[in-house]
Amino acid sequence: MNTTPLYRQLANHYLDAIRSGTLKTGERLPSIRLMMEKHAVSLSTAVQVCRELEDCGVLEARPRSGNYIRQPDTLPRPAPVASAPALDTSAYVGIHQQVSTVLKASQRATIKVNFASAYCAPELYPLKTLQDNMIKSLRYDTSLLGAAGSTCGNSALRHLLARRALASKTHLAPERIVITNGATEAINLALRAVTRPGDTVAVESPTFYGLLQILESLSLRVLEVPASAHTGLNLSALEGLLQGPEPVKALIVIPNLQNPLGSIMPDANKARLVKLCAEHNTVLIEDDTYGDLVDTEQPLSTLKHWDRTDNVIYCASLNKTLAPGMRLGWISAGKWHDRVEMLKHTQSRGCELLSQLAVSEFMRTPSYERYLRRLRKTLTVQRAQMSTAIARYFPIGTSVTHPQGGTLLWVELPRRHSSMAFFHEALKVGIQISPGDIFSNTERFDHFVRIGCGAPYSPRIDEALQTLGRILKAQG
Ligand SMILES: Cc1ncc(COP(=O)(O)O)c(C=O)c1O
Known part of the structure; x- marks a missing residue:
C-alpha cells in the first residue's frame, strides 16, 4: 500500500512531468478546479499540491491568472518508487544500438543544418x-x-x-x-x-x-x-x-x-x-x-x-x-x-x-507529372552544388558519388578519418550528418558519410559545408 499522502503523490506526478519536459517552463498548471475534477480530489488536497510545488520552487502564482511552471535551479529528486523491471537489452544490441545512439545524440542536439535527412526541403513539396x-x-x-x-x-x-x-x-x-x-x-x-x-x-x-x-x-x-x-x-x-x-x-x-x-x-x-x-x-x-x-x-x-x-x-x-x-x-x-x-x-x-x-x-491530374519533373530538376541542381562544395571544402582524397537522381550523396573520406568522430564533432556545432557506420553491421564504412541534398543551396548551407571541411582538416 502506498503510504505517501495523496497531495504529495500528485505533486510528485507533476514534478515528474516537469522533469521530463511534458510541462515546460512558462506553461500554466491545470487550475485547482480542473485538478479536483481530473484527479477526483478535494479542494484542500488540490491546494496542498500547489503549495508543495511552490515549496519545491517550480511554481509561480500570478495574481488573477493562475499557477505557472518556473525553472528552479535544481529539481528535487523524486520520492523513491518501486523500481521498474529492467529492459531486456539483449533484444536491442547490434545495429539498433549503433543507430539509436546516433539518432538520440541528434535529437538531443540543437540542429542548425541537417544533412542527415533523405527528404526534400518542405518548400519543394x-x-x-x-x-x-x-x-x-x-x-x-x-x-x-x-x-x-x-x-x-x-x-x-x-x-x-x-x-x-x-x-x-x-x-x-x-x-x-x-x-x-x-x-x-x-x-x-x-x-x-x-x-x-x-x-x-x-x-x-x-x-x-x-x-x-x-x-x-x-x-x-x-x-x-x-x-x-x-x-x-x-x-x-x-x-x-x-x-x-x-x-x-x-x-x-x-x-x-x-x-x-x-x-x-x-x-x-x-x-x-x-x-x-x-x-x-x-x-x-x-x-x-x-x-x-x-x-x-x-x-x-x-x-x-x-x-x-x-x-x-x-x-x-x-x-x-x-x-x-x-x-x-x-x-x-x-x-x-x-x-x-x-x-x-x-x-x-x-x-x-x-x-x-x-x-x-x-x-x-497532369500537374503531378509536371511537379515530379520540376522536383527532379531542382534536385539535380542541388546535388551538383553540394558536390562542388564538398570537393572544394573537404580534404584532398575525398570522393563523392554522382547519382542520377534523388537527394543523397555518399562521401568517402580519406581512410584516416572516423565518420563517428566526425559526426559527433559536427553535432557540437549544430550540423547533422549520417555516419557511414550505421549503414552496415561491419566496419567497412567507418570513413564514409551520407550527405542529404534535399534543401536549396544557400549561404547557410555553404557555411555549414565549410565548417565540416574545417572539422575534418582539424582531425588530421
Ligand atoms: C531505401 C529506403 N527504404 C525505406 C525507407 C523508409 O521509407 P518510409 O519513410 O516511406 O517509411 C527509406 C527512408 O529513408 C529509405 O531510404
Missing part, C-alpha cells in the same frame, strides 16, 4: 495543393473521419498506383495492392509474410540503416552482399552466397537510387537478379522508395517488371516524392497478398483515408 485537396475532401464528406477505411486502402488510390506503375513496365493488380504506413510498414509486412524469426535475409552493403533495424527487430539474421555505386548489388557475390550452405529466405534490394549509394542496377542485372532469386527460392523484396526521383526521361524498369514467377514483393512510398507528413506507402505482394492483408489488419488496420484522397486527387 506541393503542400498547398495537398492542403486544398484535404479541405475539399472533408467539406464533401465529413464521414471520412467517422468511418474506418478498408484494410487494403482506398481503391481509387490503388488503381492510380497500378496505372502509374505501367510507365515503368510494372504490372501491379490494384486489388493486390495494400496501402501502408510508408515503405517501412510495407517492408515489415513483406518480411513478416515470408520469414520466421531466426531466418537469414540478405541485403546490399551498405544499405539504408532503417532496413537493418527492421531486420533486427524481427529477429532475422542478416547477410550483407557488397554493392557498388555504379551498378548496385554485386551479382557474383550474391550467387556465391546463394550457392552456400546457409539458406537465404529473402533478399531486400533498392534497385533504383540505392540508399546510400545512389546506384541504379542496369536492366541486364535486374533480370539476372530476379532469375537467380527465383532459382534459389529466395524471395526478392524490392524497395522502390526513390524510383520516381530518377533523373531520366523514361522511368526505369523495376525488378517486378522482370518477375516471371511471382517471386518479387514490390514496396514503395510517397514519403520522399510527395508528402513525408502523410506517411503513405504501398506493397504489392503477389501470391503473398492474402497473408500481407491479414498481417496489415492485425498490425494496424487500414491507413487513414483523408490523406489517401488528397494525394489521389493530385496524382490523377
Whole structure:
C-alpha cells in the first residue's frame, strides 16, 4: 500500500512531468478546479499540491491568472518508487544500438543544418495543393473521419498506383495492392509474410540503416552482399552466397537510387537478379522508395517488371516524392497478398483515408507529372552544388558519388578519418550528418558519410559545408 499522502503523490506526478519536459517552463498548471475534477480530489488536497510545488520552487502564482511552471535551479529528486523491471537489452544490441545512439545524440542536439535527412526541403513539396485537396475532401464528406477505411486502402488510390506503375513496365493488380504506413510498414509486412524469426535475409552493403533495424527487430539474421555505386548489388557475390550452405529466405534490394549509394542496377542485372532469386527460392523484396526521383526521361524498369514467377514483393512510398507528413506507402505482394492483408489488419488496420484522397486527387491530374519533373530538376541542381562544395571544402582524397537522381550523396573520406568522430564533432556545432557506420553491421564504412541534398543551396548551407571541411582538416 502506498503510504505517501495523496497531495504529495500528485505533486510528485507533476514534478515528474516537469522533469521530463511534458510541462515546460512558462506553461500554466491545470487550475485547482480542473485538478479536483481530473484527479477526483478535494479542494484542500488540490491546494496542498500547489503549495508543495511552490515549496519545491517550480511554481509561480500570478495574481488573477493562475499557477505557472518556473525553472528552479535544481529539481528535487523524486520520492523513491518501486523500481521498474529492467529492459531486456539483449533484444536491442547490434545495429539498433549503433543507430539509436546516433539518432538520440541528434535529437538531443540543437540542429542548425541537417544533412542527415533523405527528404526534400518542405518548400519543394506541393503542400498547398495537398492542403486544398484535404479541405475539399472533408467539406464533401465529413464521414471520412467517422468511418474506418478498408484494410487494403482506398481503391481509387490503388488503381492510380497500378496505372502509374505501367510507365515503368510494372504490372501491379490494384486489388493486390495494400496501402501502408510508408515503405517501412510495407517492408515489415513483406518480411513478416515470408520469414520466421531466426531466418537469414540478405541485403546490399551498405544499405539504408532503417532496413537493418527492421531486420533486427524481427529477429532475422542478416547477410550483407557488397554493392557498388555504379551498378548496385554485386551479382557474383550474391550467387556465391546463394550457392552456400546457409539458406537465404529473402533478399531486400533498392534497385533504383540505392540508399546510400545512389546506384541504379542496369536492366541486364535486374533480370539476372530476379532469375537467380527465383532459382534459389529466395524471395526478392524490392524497395522502390526513390524510383520516381530518377533523373531520366523514361522511368526505369523495376525488378517486378522482370518477375516471371511471382517471386518479387514490390514496396514503395510517397514519403520522399510527395508528402513525408502523410506517411503513405504501398506493397504489392503477389501470391503473398492474402497473408500481407491479414498481417496489415492485425498490425494496424487500414491507413487513414483523408490523406489517401488528397494525394489521389493530385496524382490523377497532369500537374503531378509536371511537379515530379520540376522536383527532379531542382534536385539535380542541388546535388551538383553540394558536390562542388564538398570537393572544394573537404580534404584532398575525398570522393563523392554522382547519382542520377534523388537527394543523397555518399562521401568517402580519406581512410584516416572516423565518420563517428566526425559526426559527433559536427553535432557540437549544430550540423547533422549520417555516419557511414550505421549503414552496415561491419566496419567497412567507418570513413564514409551520407550527405542529404534535399534543401536549396544557400549561404547557410555553404557555411555549414565549410565548417565540416574545417572539422575534418582539424582531425588530421
Ligand atoms: C531505401 C529506403 N527504404 C525505406 C525507407 C523508409 O521509407 P518510409 O519513410 O516511406 O517509411 C527509406 C527512408 O529513408 C529509405 O531510404
